[in-house]
Amino acid sequence: xxxxxxxxxxxxxxxxxxxxxxxxxxxxxxxxxxxxxxxxxxxxxxxxxxxxxxxxxxxxxxxxxxxxxxxxxxxxxxxxxxxxxxxxxxxxxxxxxxxxxxxxxxxxxxxxxxxxxxxxxxxxxxxxxxxxxxxxxxxxxxxxxxxxxxxxxxxxxxxxxxxxxxxxxxxxxxxxxxxxxxxxxxxxxxxxxxxxxxxxxxxxxxxxxxxxxxxxxxxxxxxxxxxxxxxxxxxxxxxxxxxxxxxxxxxxxxxxxxxxxxxxx
Amino acid sequence: xxxxxxxxxxxxxxxxxxxxxxxxxxxxxxxxxxxxxxxxxxxxxxxxxxxxxxxxxxxxxxxxxxxxxxxxxxxxxxxxxxxxxxxxxxxxxxxxxxxxxxxxxxxxxxxxxxxxxxxxxxxxxxxxxxxxxxxxxxxxxxxxxxxxxxxxxxxxxxxxxxxxxxxxxxxxxxxxxxxxxxxxxxxxxxxxxxxxxxxxxxxxxxxx
Numbered sequence: 001x002x003x004x005x006x007x008x009x010x011x012x013x014x015x016x017x018x019x020x021x022x023x024x025x026x027x028x029x030x031x032x033x034x035x036x037x038x039x040x041x042x043x044x045x046x047x048x049x050x051x052x053x054x055x056x057x058x059x060x061x062x063x064x065x066x067x068x069x070x071x072x073x074x075x076x077x078x079x080x081x082x083x084x085x086x087x088x089x090x091x092x093x094x095x096x097x098x099x100x101x102x103x104x105x106x107x108x109x110x111x112x113x114x115x116x117x118x119x120x121x122x123x124x125x126x127x128x129x130x131x132x133x134x135x136x137x138x139x140x141x142x143x144x145x146x147x148x149x150x151x152x153x154x155x156x157x158x159x160x161x162x163x164x165x166x167x168x169x170x171x172x173x174x175x176x177x178x179x180x181x182x183x184x185x186x187x188x189x190x191x192x193x194x195x196x197x198x199x200x201x202x203x204x205x206x207x208x209x210x211x212x213x214x215x216x217x218x219x220x221x222x223x224x225x226x227x228x229x230x231x232x233x234x235x236x237x238x239x240x241x242x243x244x245x246x247x248x249x250x251x252x253x254x255x256x257x258x259x260x261x262x263x264x265x
Numbered sequence: 266x267x268x269x270x271x272x273x274x275x276x277x278x279x280x281x282x283x284x285x286x287x288x289x290x291x292x293x294x295x296x297x298x299x300x301x302x303x304x305x306x307x308x309x310x311x312x313x314x315x316x317x318x319x320x321x322x323x324x325x326x327x328x329x330x331x332x333x334x335x336x337x338x339x340x341x342x343x344x345x346x347x348x349x350x351x352x353x354x355x356x357x358x359x360x361x362x363x364x365x366x367x368x369x370x371x372x373x374x375x376x377x378x379x380x381x382x383x384x385x386x387x388x389x390x391x392x393x394x395x396x397x398x399x400x401x402x403x404x405x406x407x408x409x410x411x412x413x414x415x416x417x418x419x420x421x422x423x424x425x426x427x428x429x430x431x432x433x434x435x436x437x438x439x440x441x442x443x444x445x446x447x448x449x450x451x452x453x454x455x456x457x458x459x460x461x462x463x464x465x466x467x468x469x470x471x472x473x
Contacts, residue, residue, distance in 0.1 A: 160350035162315050168340055168368035168416065177352070252332040253314040 015041070058125040067125050071132055075101045078140045082241070086148040092260045096244035097143065101136065104236040108135055108229055116225060134205070134226060135233045138190070142234030143241045146186030150242050151249070153178050154256055161256070171246075171254040179242060186238040190231050197227065266291040266449055267312065267420065272321030274307060281307055284321070287468070291419075294443050295451045296459050299470035305453045306347065308470065309422045313339045325420065340368050343413035347425040347453075349405055356400070356408055357393040363412055372417065382411040385441065387434060402429035410438065423452040432458070 006014075018041065025034045058067060079098040083090045109132055113122050122128065154161060154175075164174040197203060205226060209219040249260045269287040273280055281304040289295055297305050310316040312323055314335050323330045325338050353359035364374045383390060386407040392400070400408065406429050413421060421442060427435040435458040442450050443462045452459055459465060 157350060159346060159348075160352055162310075163344070163346060163350060164352065165315075166313055166339060166342065166344035167363045167412070168366045170336070170367065173366050251317065253317065253335055255315060255317070 055125065055129065058129065062123075062125070064123050067123055067128055070125075070129055071105075074133060074136055075105065078136050082140060082143045082147060085144045086151065087262050088147065088151060089260050089262055092248050092257075093147075093245055096248060097147070097241050099244050100143070100237050100240035101139065103240060104139060104233050105132060105136060107236070108233050112225070112229060131226075131229075135229055138230040139233045139237040142186040142190065142238045145189075146182045146238035147241055147245070149185045150178055150182035151256075151260070153181060155261065158256060165254055171250065174254075175246070179239075182242065183235070183238055187231065187235050190227075190234050194227050194231065197223070203227075266293075266326060267451075268322075268324045269308075269311070270322045270324070272311065272323065273319040274304065274311065274316060275319050280319070286321075289449060289451065291449055292446050293449055294462075294465040296465050296467045297451065297453045297470060298455070298467060303471035305470055306424050309344070309424055309451060309453065312420075312422060313342050313344055336368070341418055342420045342422055343416050343418040344422045345406070345409045345413050345424065345426050347428065348402070349409040351397045351400070351405055351408060353397060355394055355396050359397060359408070360393075360412060360415075363416075369416065372415070375415075378415060379411065382414055386411060386438065403431075403434070406430065407434075407438075419447065419449060421448055421450045421452075423450065423454075425453055425455070427454060427456050427458065436461075 018037070022034050022037060025031075025037070054070070058070065075098065079094055079101055080090060082097050083093045086093070109122070109128065112131065113127060117127065161174055161178075165171070193201075193203075203223055206216075206219045206223045209222065210216055245260075249257055251257060267287075267289040269285060271284045271286055272282050273284060274282045285308075287308075297308060299305055307316050311318060312325065312330070314330055325341055328334050328338060330338055351359050353362050360379065361374055363369060364372060379393070380390060383392070388404065388407050388411070392404060392408070397405075406426055410423075410426060413423075423442070427438050430438065435456050439456070439458040439462065442448065442452070443459070443465060460467060
């Protein structure tokens with residue numbers, strides 16, 4: 001490994017790569033995608049720079065309150081992102097999603113800390129923020145897919161759902177097929193990525209670790225840990241997100257409330 | 266047996282029903298007619314609690330529909346909606362899944378009975394293995410009617426159950442439901458085969 005640090009020129013050359021896909025967008029007439037991409041890249045660089053500075057500060061200061069505040073902000077931001085992306089009403093669905101993220105993240109972090117990585121203290125920012133962030137980011141994707149699929153399927157086949165209730169099904173029995181489909185859709189990409197890992201692609205975290213100078217064996221160990229955790233947290237947060245939202249999303253008579261969807265839909 | 270007491274239903278606008286009352290005796294047959302949009306289907310959906318009431322009550326066997334009584338009231342009603350949406354991989358798996366519900370545990374998945382009812386409604390037995398997507402509208406309606414009968418419930422709410430059937434089948438289905446003295450049947454239909462039978466009460470919604 002020649003030099004682990006990337007110079008500004010190297011970073012600039014990396015960003016220069018964007019010229020290729022953006023030219024393709026221009027030729028294909030995807031003008032709005034060019035603007036969106038540029039905006040996304042600027043946001044990504046800005047946000048990551050900010051995070052790097054904050055992490056550097058958190059790693060050195062070890063301020064417990066600040067670390068907790070950081071985690072809380074991540075969870076709150078993740079919950080509102082999920083609800084907004086599912087085109088659901090934040091007012092009703094925010095709390096169930098928030099609760100599902102809190103429970104699953106807390107469980108996974110405690111489990112990893114106590115049973116898997118014994119050498120980190122729980123409030124070590126390298127553990128709590130880095131792993132917590134990675135888990136939260138991935139469970140966010142799963143929960144968005146799962147929750148959208150669950151409520152959109154129900155909305156689109158509401159007549160069938162009512163018919164199932166009329167045939168004698170309890171609400172849980174009538175909702176079970178929708179729950180199964182949404183959970184499966186949410187978690188299948190993670191399963192596929194686990195199955196193809198190492199052959200089809202080398203995961204980002206592992207690439208980063210190896211480029212950063214780590215032993216590939218060590219990188220693999222952490223990658224396996226992360227993938228199993230991502231799978232677990234994705235499955236649990238999606239399932240709990242749906243289960244916690246049921247009480248709010250249905251009338252006492254088991255009918256889906258219209259108000260849980262955003263009006264523009 | 267079935268009572269609608271001063272019910273009001275409104276969907277973000279003018280009331281569909283304003284203090285509507287209706288009493289149906291056990292074994293009575295009622296045909297609801299009326300122009301499109303007057304609330305015929307809504308009137309049926311109110312009884313199993315699929316449409317909320319703004320005021321008033323509905324009751325079945327003197328049990329008023331509430332959250333607590335909901336499940337027991339639904340278990341007395343066989344509901345076949347307009348353009349019914351069956352589920353499952355094929356017809357047999359659909360019927361079996363209906364019988365797998367806890368509320369239907371006391372009933373047997375009886376192949377003989379299915380065969381008899383399929384013959385009654387002129388459905389070939391091979392349909393049992395056919396995918397739901399491959400069924401025509403009329404076949405879906407008849408499968409739904411077969412399941413409704415198999416549930417052995419005393420009240421039938423039928424929303425345009427014969428719309429997709431030919432004249433001969435319309436008559437057959439109408440006679441089958443109207444001739445059973447124990448069943449209470451509320452039907453919405455534009456088919457005159459239902460009115461041919463004497464003893465059916467006709468209510469035109471939208472008329473005072």
